[in-house]
Amino acid sequence: MTNFRRGCQTLCRYLLLPLLCVMGQLAHAATMSHPEQLIDATQQFLEQAVADYLRRGDIQARHEIIVNRLDPRLRLAQCDQPLDAKLGTAAQPIGRVTVRISCEGSSPWSVFVPAQVRLYRPVIVANRSLLRDSLLSEADVSLAERDVSNLTQGYLTRMDEVLGNKLTRPVQPDQVIAPNQLELAEVVRKGDQVVITARSGTINVRMPGEAMADGAPGKQIPVKNQRSGRVVKARVTGPGHVEVAM
Known part of the structure; x- marks a missing residue:
């Protein structure tokens, strides 16, 4: 009888020890944050951030979010508060970005998760x-x-x-x-006959002129006043028109 009891005790030890180890590992795993949780948190944060960015800019576009894989061995204490997420250094949630996932609970931690946001x-x-x-x-x-x-x-x-x-x-x-x-393409060519407008407040004076160079809208070119023979700098305002300040 004694030998039978000892045999049972030995058998129980061999059977229960692995079971207790597995249960201990499961309990420990339940108190840890896994890479998949961090990736999910990053994905959800970026989806909302991109939606806000498109809405603010009134931009019509489709997007694609790719969160980088994390080291599967990464283990962080299970957070007893909702995870906080914010952009790293990027001003906008577009292109290559880094998201800071942090826990502000009783066992605080933070980790940076890289991702890429493509905007089409x-x-x-x-x-x-x-x-x-x-x-x-x-x-x-x-x-x-x-x-x-x-x-x-x-x-x-x-x-x-x-x-x-x-x-x-x-x-x-x-x-x-x-x-x-x-x-801008040139709307005045060298040798073109142009109208020179001289402005001073509400007073406008117009006179004929000749462009001495090509010019695009907004560009200053030399123009010859055909009445006085003087060459002045004038700003091109449109085809056949230039303007000088009085």
């Missing part, structure tokens, strides 16, 4: 190779969806922003047209 919008692209000084027409450009989160030089979303303007550098097919690649 229709933007102006070149239909073909275009040379510098090309005047853009509807045959040259079109709208195509692109990820604008990495377009650091900017982009344009309306055809009227580019048509009739001139390229300042060559572009390749499918290349996004940036604002700094455009300038």
Whole structure:
């Protein structure tokens, strides 16, 4: 009988010890925050942040959020308060961002989770190779969806922003047209007959003149006053019109 009892005790120890270890591990795991929880918190925060960004800017676009994988061995104390999330250094929730997930509970901690937010919008692209000084027409450009989160030089979303303007550098097919690649086309050519308007308050004086250089709207060019023969600096205001201050 004694041998039987001892055998039972030994068997119980062998059976219960692994079970107790597993139960201990499960209890410990229940008190930890896992990488999946941090990824979910980051995803939810960025979804709301992007929605707010689009609403504030009245932007029509679709987006895609990719949260980087975290080390599966990462373990943090289970937070007894709702997790707090905020953007790291980025001013806007677009492009490569870092989200700070933190716990302000009894066992505080914080971790930075990297992610990428792609924002897709229709933007102006070149239909073909275009040379510098090309005047853009509807045959040259079109709208195509692109990820604008990495377009650091900017982009344009309306055809009227580019048509009739001139390229300042060559572009390749499918290349996004940036604002700094455009300038206003000349509306006055050297030798054109122009109307010179001199303004002073409510007084306007007009006189005939001759453009001595090409000019786009807003640009100053030399203009010869055909009455006096004097050459003055005048600002181009439109086709055939320039303005000087009195």
